[in-house]
Amino acid sequence: MYNMKMVVHEEEPEISMFQNFRAASRGDAASKGRSGEDSTVAAATPGFKLFRLVAVSLGLLCILQAALNICLRLTLISQRNSLREERDELKKMNSDAMAWSKSLTEERDELERKLNNFTQHCEWVNFDSSAYCVSSTMKNWQESRDDCIQKGADLVIINSQEEQHFLLQFERFVWIGLTDSTAEGEWKWVDGTPMNESLTTFCFSYWSSQEPNGGTNENCGEVKRIFSTNSWNDEECSMKHSWICEKRVSP
Numbered sequence: 001m002y003n004m005k006m007v008v009h010e011e012e013p014e015i016s017m018f019q020n021f022r023a024a025s026r027g028d029a030a031s032k033g034r035s036g037e038d039s040t041v042a043a044a045t046p047g048f049k050l051f052r053l054v055a056v057s058l059g060l061l062c063i064l065q066a067a068l069n070i071c072l073r074l075t076l077i078s079q080r081n082s083l084r085e086e087r088d089e090l091k092k093m094n095s096d097a098m099a100w101s102k103s104l105t106e107e108r109d110e111l112e113r114k115l116n117n118f119t120q121h122c123e124w125v126n127f128d129s130s131a132y133c134v135s136s137t138m139k140n141w142q143e144s145r146d147d148c149i150q151k152g153a154d155l156v157i158i159n160s161q162e163e164q165h166f167l168l169q170f171e172r173f174v175w176i177g178l179t180d181s182t183a184e185g186e187w188k189w190v191d192g193t194p195m196n197e198s199l200t201t202f203c204f205s206y207w208s209s210q211e212p213n214g215g216t217n218e219n220c221g222e223v224k225r226i227f228s229t230n231s232w233n234d235e236e237c238s239m240k241h242s243w244i245c246e247k248r249v250s251p
Ligand SMILES: [Ca+2]
Pocket: 130, 156, 157, 158, 159, 163, 246
């Protein structure tokens, strides 16, 4: 038994050594295996990190792009809303300006009407069987006649020496109702009466010295000299002068 034990004890070291050797062998192999994996992982890590870095960067760029797009869209929406508000404000201002302009135009027309009435107003002065008014403004011959007609009168027709003297009292250069615009040299009053038939036998007419002298350029009659009975002048009808209206007040 003892020998057997001894054998057994002698064999154990061999077994132990063998086991230790196998363990050592496995350990070397495992050690070698781990070393290989570590070296592979160690070799693959930089690429993986780079890949991950690129992926993360791309992701961040996408997020940044999306954020920029959102910001840009929000900015455009804000600007569009702002422009709409400005447009509406301008429309309102334009509407207010047009209303103001219309109001001013109406006020101007009203003032012009009042001024026209005021300037065209004249005090009628009676003489013999007519009433006369002298304008406070100046117009051409036809416009002057139109004003008289609007007043229910016409440019004055001088029928007598007394009427001629009466008109000179106004001491104004004025249009009278005499014209040869229809036929040169054939002077007629505005009622169609030939000049020569309207005056008394004492005076052929009251033309001033050397008048009428304008030929076809001067076809409208005026009182030009206020201190002389012979005071008439033929003048260009487009000239601006005061005028005298006459209307009958009794038959
Ligand atoms: Ca008369």
